[in-house]
Amino acid sequence: MTMKVLVPVKRVVDYNVKVRVAADGSGVETQGVKMSMNPFDEIAVEEAVRLREKGAAKEVVVVTVGAQAAQDVLRTAMAMGADRAILVRTDDTLEPRAVANVLKAIATREEAGLICMGKQAIDDDMNATGQILAAKLGWPQGTFASAVTVADGRIEVAREIDGGTEVVSLTLPAVVTADLRLNEPRYASLPNIMKARKKPLETVEIDSLGVDTASRLTVVSVAEPAERKEGVKVNSAAELVEKLKTEAKVI
Amino acid sequence: MTALVLVEVENGAVRQASRSAVAAASRFGAVDAIVFGDGAQAAAALPGVTRVLSVPGLVNDLAEPAADLLAARAKDYSHIVAAASATGKNILPRLAGLLDVQPIPDVVEIKDVDTFVRPIYAGNALATVRSADSIKVLTVRGSNFDPVAAEGGSATVETIEAPASEKSVFVKVELSASDRPELESARVVISGGKGLKDAANFKLLEPIADKLNAAIGASRAAVDSGFAPNEMQVGQTGKIVAPELYIAVGLSGAIQHLAGMKDSRVIVAINTDPEAPIFKVADYGIVGDLFEVLPTLEKAL
Amino acid sequence: MTQIEREEMEFDVVVVGGGPAGLSAAIRLKQLMPDAGVCLIEKGSEIGAHIVSGAVIEPRTLDELLPNWRDLDAPLRTQVTEERMLFLTETRSFAVPYLDRVMPQMANHGNYVVSLGEVCRWLGEQAEALGVEIYPGFSGAELFIENDHVAGVITGDMGIERNGEHGPNFTPGMILRAKQTILTEGARGSLTGHAMKRFGLRKGVEPQTYGLGIKEVWEIPAEKHRPGLVQHSFGWPLDDNTYGGAWLYHFGENLVSFGFVTGLDYANTYLSPFEEMQRTKLHPAFREHFEGGKRLIYGARALSEGGFQSIPRLIFPGGVLAGDSAGFLNVPKIKGTHTAMKSGMIAAEAVAEALEKDKKEAASMTARVQQSWLWSELRDVRNIRPAFAKWGMKLGALYSGIDSMILRGRAPWTLHHPHADNETLRPASVCTKIDYPKPDGKITFDRVSSVFLSSTNHEENQPVHLKLRNETVWQTVNHDVFDSPESRYCPAGVYEQEQTGENAWQLRINAQNCVHCKTCDIKDPTQNIDWCTPEGGGGPNYPVGM
């Protein structure tokens, strides 16, 4: 197999951090908080590395679009087994549409045979980049993947849907987005982290790609969700059922 | 302005989340619906829908032909809307990619035709965003929009050929074996905590779950004590749920638990301790012994 | 035990712990020996993630370590502008007059209020820029001993499942070989403990004593914020026999650091340091600062309070101790940052000398410490903390005034720490219960919602890192005699006693909540709690601001 797998990874506020809305409502305080690789992207990296280990792929290339500091997550991905990394450098925060434009340029340059990525980034929770990218490349998509098999130039993807699992078979090249149950990502072990320092990391200035990275959305404000109001106490199960039926209309 | 809503029909009935999407879309003007597979009739019966585009040939919601078809029709619409369901989230962003617009997922509030509120950071913040795209592609959260009724409308139906799909082929579908709905998508969730005392008592939740077609959840203390398996844990480190109705039985409502269920539409708490923090978020609370309350509740349902 | 195949990597120096001491040591080493291979490991998921401190810091050592720190955008931004020391009764407060003469240690002119976690992150960047290899998320689990000397450390195994078996993700820890190992694990370090035992480093010195510091960071309305305000208190709510007090610092962008230190030599088993800290906020001298504000972060950490008398031997074959691991904290000042940094620098200098001369022992460390200002600073205040233990808070304060003003630290005597902290608890039968107020959810809170704000997490499927060595001892001693003190002193609610039958009790250990403060390791009456280092990266995740 000579297939190259491209894995886009995003540096996000760590999932353990309780984010705080900035007092002026301009956004979320990200100054100085712990950042990590988007957990769904760890799963995507793991899957790509497993494909290479099984011989279904030749090389795993990770790419991130972000500031210099986003190198961290590339190093982590390489410690997990990715072969090399590309940092598309920008100080702007891009929307999924813009990220997809960048990724399309990289995928084309790298002649990727498969793009394996997270289904959603846990900061903006858009769950969109993979689908947009697939559309722009004209490739089929296997979103919310819980299992993948590569055989005979096709990829079979089990997808988590609302009531269970659906299986689709896609021609390659394709875009697959990883759901939580696809695998359990390995640790970046210390020896591998040490070795990853020596793997190649290429920096590409975003402007050199000449793609459209404009934003289509303006953030008007960011607010904290309203706190729930304390409700009422009822005296009996019968009264409760009555209220649920007539007042809340949920049953 | 006309909006096009992707309507999902299951077993002959329009999914509630899709009826909410229709309700949300009617804020923009007239509403057309598009239905993949059978079920155009059910969609035509929705109040407020003027026209149904029926694609009986596209049975399995494959994103590639579905997005192609929507893209071909998009120029007639100002907004293209779907429920924030697995189907909506699979197809609509792809459509946005074809149209080169930025999708707006998980809308919880519509401010005006181009301004929307959506949760970010797992619901810890709400962003209000304004879209500059000429066609807005959005998915909406069912729990935030009162659904339109299932009956009462009479839309015209136009049938469309399904485009062929070569790149993507449907293989099979397996629906969950359990006859209980999944935690994350269940309309009703009933969760038990340490107050249930042991694994045998935890079964007391089952008859009520059966009556309400509810999924069963648990607090971490209940999972740690072996009353319920891991995958039932609701909370910060478990599943995040936002059902229509959440019934918390014998659990205190620790902040880590609340993180996983505080967005439920209606919360009911049953607890002996009137000071338990769960009452702070509950719409309806019963201060009482669950061992007495549960059996009477079962009867009253 | 089966022998595990471990990978190895070789360095000149391995530093264990990325606090002020370890980072200063690493920086100093690279300044002295730019070509040396220096590796630093930190158990927190990033540098700063496990740091809890006040912190008002003296910039003295920073001036020595990085004299141009002001040009390097160092996060020392709030200078102390206003300070007071209050003696509290239940409803009133009295400011100690002539503070800089009566309690010169408490005078803070020229000092900075900082987030020490942020300072450490910055020091980490400086160290990396000099070529130090920093590996956060990895804990030192064992000393690597060869021919009876320390030849590096072994990092923790990852991916062991709850039942002790190797899971699919099992990755054995790695041997980090080093010519010299510097242990800077902070108070009550685990490897430090091993080294002390193995090489008898505590022989002839007094037991180390500790305090537990519990801290909250608040964001308050801008109109109330007085950057640089420093307020300390003693007296209420503690009784006269219990050492401790509160601090409150205004700093940064509308932030307030509030916390409470309780001497872990306290005697009343019913005392709860957590609740003492909570109720202090209700005192009129503190309350107004919090009204209208929002609590952002919570954390806790033990600090060494033994001082001069308790400093162990600093050198062992193959390495040295520095920072709070060695007990270099100036207790009356409650400042250990400048001393930790200084001892780290000295450690680096001694280690550099040993490397150059190819010696196994960094023998010059002790003499270097004794010749530095660090030694005289700690010697001069050596009697103050024991005086409080001996005579209580009020007389202790008086003694401290005399010692500082009249004797100027040169008293011809030295007061002692007669007991280790685990020996001071009194049986429940002779203790009075304390009636703590219920949390109001606005200014005071319960433990669970507090731990939430420490962002604590441990990978769930791993062996429990806190264990009872002997279950029966818990029942007969902790439960029957002391009425389960761990359920009160643990600031994270890790321990809960559970009734399992008539007259049968057991201890429930919610190890996942543990914020790594080390109090249980210190205070358990029979030292029956076994605190093992959990998988790296676990524990609290304190953000900048802490």
Ligand SMILES: Cc1cc2nc3c(=O)[nH]c(=O)nc-3n(C[C@H](O)[C@H](O)[C@H](O)COP(=O)(O)OP(=O)(O)OC[C@H]3O[C@@H](n4cnc5c(N)ncnc54)[C@H](O)[C@@H]3O)c2cc1C
């Ligand atoms: C409403 C709104 C609010 C915003 N607020 C903030 C804010 O407060 N702070 C802020 O920093 N930014 C903000 N942004 C911009 C933002 O950071 C994102 O870059 C953008 O929205 C991408 O969305 P997503 O990551 O959720 O995409 P998703 O579609 O959820 O991402 C899916 C996958 O795409 C891949 N991917 C996504 N982005 C990248 C990338 N940059 N590099 C490589 N792979 C990637 C990953 O594999 C990821 O798992 C905001 C944007 C919007 C629209």
Ligand SMILES: Cc1cc2nc3c(=O)[nH]c(=O)nc-3n(C[C@H](O)[C@H](O)[C@H](O)COP(=O)(O)OP(=O)(O)OC[C@H]3O[C@@H](n4cnc5c(N)ncnc54)[C@H](O)[C@@H]3O)c2cc1C
């Ligand atoms: C890092 C971290 C992550 C965590 N993640 C999660 C998570 O994802 N999900 C989660 O749930 N927890 C989580 N926790 C644990 C959480 O803090 C609580 O410990 C847990 O939720 C408590 O469970 P409980 O409410 O069942 O038990 P308890 O707090 O013991 O509450 C039992 C309740 O039952 C009531 N009761 C007792 N008997 C009766 C009776 N006969 N009738 C009626 N009521 C009765 C009591 O009054 C009490 O309120 C996490 C903790 C930490 C530190």
Ligand SMILES: Cc1cc2nc3c(=O)[nH]c(=O)nc-3n(C[C@H](O)[C@H](O)[C@H](O)COP(=O)(O)OP(=O)(O)OC[C@H]3O[C@@H](n4cnc5c(N)ncnc54)[C@H](O)[C@@H]3O)c2cc1C
């Ligand atoms: C509540 C409180 C308030 C304080 N207030 C002040 C103040 O106002 N001013 C002041 O100057 N000082 C103050 N101090 C003291 C000061 O914080 C400490 O003296 C100083 O932090 C000690 O530095 P250190 O580097 O020796 O240890 P620490 O700062 O404790 O750092 C040790 C580091 O090593 C890591 N570590 C430990 N064991 C391992 C291992 N086995 N493997 C890997 N990593 C490990 C830890 O996670 C930690 O990051 C306060 C302390 C406390 C607890």
Ligand code: SF4
């Ligand atoms: S278990 Fe021990 S170390 Fe952990 S938080 Fe509690 S007292 Fe501190």
